Amino acid sequence: MIPKKALHTRVPVTIGAMESSSPTTGGSTRREATRQKLYEAAVTLIAEQGFSATTVDEIAERAGVAKGTVYYNFASKSVLFEELLRHGVGLLTASLRQAAEQTARDGGGKVDALDAMIRAGLVFIERYPAFTQLYVAELWRTNRAWQSTLMVVRQQAVAVVEDVLRDGVAAGEFSEEIDVPLTASALVGMVLVAALDWQSFQPERSLDDVHAALSRLLQGRVSGRDRD
Amino acid sequence: MIPKKALHTRVPVTIGAMESSSPTTGGSTRREATRQKLYEAAVTLIAEQGFSATTVDEIAERAGVAKGTVYYNFASKSVLFEELLRHGVGLLTASLRQAAEQTARDGGGKVDALDAMIRAGLVFIERYPAFTQLYVAELWRTNRAWQSTLMVVRQQAVAVVEDVLRDGVAAGEFSEEIDVPLTASALVGMVLVAALDWQSFQPERSLDDVHAALSRLLQGRVSGRDRD
DNA sequence: GTTTTTGCACTGACCAGTCAGTTCAATTGC
DNA sequence: GCAATTGAACTGACTGGTCAGTGCAAAAAC
Numbered sequence A, B: 001m002i003p004k005k006a007l008h009t010r011v012p013v014t015i016g017a018m019e020s021s022s023p024t025t026g027g028s029t030r031r032e033a034t035r036q037k038l039y040e041a042a043v044t045l046i047a048e049q050g051f052s053a054t055t056v057d058e059i060a061e062r063a064g065v066a067k068g069t070v071y072y073n074f075a076s077k078s079v080l081f082e083e084l085l086r087h088g089v090g091l092l093t094a095s096l097r098q099a100a101e102q103t104a105r106d107g108g109g110k111v112d113a114l115d116a117m118i119r120a121g122l123v124f125i126e127r128y129p130a131f132t133q134l135y136v137a138e139l140w141r142t143n144r145a146w147q148s149t150l151m152v153v154r155q156q157a158v159a160v161v162e163d164v165l166r167d168g169v170a171a172g173e174f175s176e177e178i179d180v181p182l183t184a185s186a187l188v189g190m191v192l193v194a195a196l197d198w199q200s201f202q203p204e205r206s207l208d209d210v211h212a213a214l215s216r217l218l219q220g221r222v223s224g225r226d227r228d
Numbered sequence C: 001g002t003t004t005t006t007g008c009a010c011t012g013a014c015c016a017g018t019c020a021g022t023t024c025a026a027t028t029g030c
Numbered sequence D: 001g002c003a004a005t006t007g008a009a010c011t012g013a014c015t016g017g018t019c020a021g022t023g024c025a026a027a028a029a030c
Helices: A030-049 A056-063 A067-073 A077-105 A110-127 A129-139 A147-170 A180-201 A207-218 B029-049 B056-063 B067-073 B077-105 B110-127 B129-139 B147-170 B180-201 B207-218
Strands: none
Touching: A030 A056, A030 A067, A030 A077, A030 A129, A056 A067, A056 A077, A067 A077, A077 A110, A077 A129, A077 A147, A110 A129, A110 A147, A110 A180, A110 A207, A129 A147, A129 A180, A129 B129, A147 A180, A180 A207, A180 B180, A180 B207, A207 B180, B029 B056, B029 B067, B029 B077, B029 B129, B056 B067, B067 B077, B077 B110, B077 B129, B077 B147, B110 B129, B110 B147, B110 B180, B110 B207, B129 B147, B129 B180, B147 B180, B180 B207
């Protein structure tokens, strides 16, 4: 018999970045390139239509690859999807964490860290809108095959925000009365929804513009006048 | 071969119950009850699995009704879904608007109105978590049959928040610099995501609790100490 | 010469939608 | 009262189609 499927390497790949300069992909196998193309095709299609409504044939066609190749590279349609999820959220958390660390290094306070993370979130969503869409669509579903993957991955992302909040409380920068997990959720939601609306309905606006509006909201400069 | 067993689940939760003897159309109470059962079944299943992954057979079975009945009552699976959407968002906007009007009547300011709307949003999500889930999952998708319905319905809901923000700016209660549509999105997102996380991951917490946390965030009492 | 991809035919399950027939409940005629 | 009648509501087996996943020989890439 042929030992087909199940030779799955966990390889770091970039989601939407089809283009040049893959930094770490030095040993970029042909296989990896194919997987990359499949990720890209799948992420868009699933974001638009949902997982179930997207067929493997479509994914293969969009990726410019034969259907058999999909199954040579992934055990199943949902495994492909799960790896997509894992990888995408990995990128996001890395980016959030880096933003937080950078402000710390620059001597900024925790409010600055949150602000930097908002920006990092916006940058991510601007770069990978389809992934974000798809992630939001799946996040609160229950009874799905990849539920546990999703939970793990969600917690990783939210934890970054929670950590900053907790540090801020410890440092006396935030009120001790704040509810850390809930506030973290709310902040994530604020950015997520605002950004998705931005991408969907006002894509012509600049990131700085959107960031400024959210910053203002974060710092409670909505009620009360601005000093100007 | 084997006939499906009928099930006798009686779910009292109504997404749009105005069942008390509405003598309106044609009088057919029986039909109305059937439609209601179908809504209830569909909303849960679609929230859990997504539209495409939910079969009409499942919906019928959960509603305790034959498949043909679904098609007797609705032109198609997606029409059923669209009507569900329209109705659910209708309930939400009505509730938001009422909250805003009530505070106005009570002589509250626009901040109070926003706060009341946050609460109304939470109450809605607590009562109809499945609907909320499903709504969020579909909202930013593109290329779906019910896209236009969704857009209309989204705008209705967000507009209520936008109106309050605009009034607040006009009344000098909010900074003139706020970006009304974006801030409205962000606020909606804050409540939506916080509430869904609450329902999914900490359902034991009280609504008041969650409301308090979001209130604090809204009023910028996160950074800086609380008085008291 | 090994790994990866291709092309394509095939299967078995599943599913949206249909339709001829059945039940229900209200009304009519007696 | 109580059949007979009627139309609305409901039923479920059936159809035509779709799709995930398979199998495999041959070609291409490395």
